[in-house]
Amino acid sequence: MKNEKEIIKWLNGELSSKEIEDLKQSEGFDTIEKIAHYASHLESPEVDAQAALAAFKTRSLSKKETKVRTLNFKTFFKAAAILVVLLSSSYFLFFNSNQSYETGIAQTKSFRLPDNSEVLLNAASKITFNEKKWENNRNLTLDGEAYFQVKKGETFSVQTTDGVVKVLGTHFNVKQRSNYYEVICYEGLVSVTYNNETVKLPPGKTFRVVNKQIEAVDDSAAENPSWMQQESSFTGIPLDQVIAELERQYDIKIKADDIDTSKLFTGSFTHNNQKIALEAVTIPLKLSYKIDGKTIVFYNYE
Known part of the structure; x- marks a missing residue:
């Protein structure tokens, strides 16, 4: 391509015949000629040769590149993960209506269930139930020990790893610990299912399983569990269960x-x-103990 000055002179009619012939032989003259043709048909103002040349150069020498965006898979998977979390959270919020109550060491907690039944939870225990389905399915899961005062209505069930307790409306206590399962009825009638066998308990009766062995228990005249009065009582219970209860009540x-x-x-x-x-x-077992911080050591009298 000839230099800019020659093109401008040509557009302005300032080139000689010889210079015009040389220009015609140059690369891109066809485009320059079109510019001159269209410019001659325009009304005033006169054609700006400098602008025409700039337009030509822009068109001829610069090619707009198509931008190609590379898919960033790391960003894609991150966005997908966020979407999954959002969908999962939404599902949990809208469809999961499980409610739970829990106590730590040396704690008790009282609360009411959706039907207004009352529960008192002993130390280191947990209760879980479906609040949304409660009206038609009074079923809860217990890990630990709790006392229940159940309002009359549909069957009320307490599920534990050892057995199932069912009532319509009554007062009872359920204790489910490692190698220990006990149900005591204080009012009404309690149905206990253990190893596919069902036992009916009227007031004062106890169903107890220690180390997977069902034990006979004398009738009780108590109106409620002793732990509700800040005391733990035992009748013919293995020492390891008593020790476990001491640890739960005193964080030792x-x-x-x-x-x-x-x-x-x-x-x-x-x-x-x-x-x-x-x-x-x-003392009743003729034992002694020594204290080392939160650790207690039991030993026999020397």
């Missing part, structure tokens, strides 16, 4: 490596005084 660790923890204990201990509670358990 008891070591009894040299003690026969299968020996039976009958008695009670308070939840309000650790020293008195330890003595209430050790």
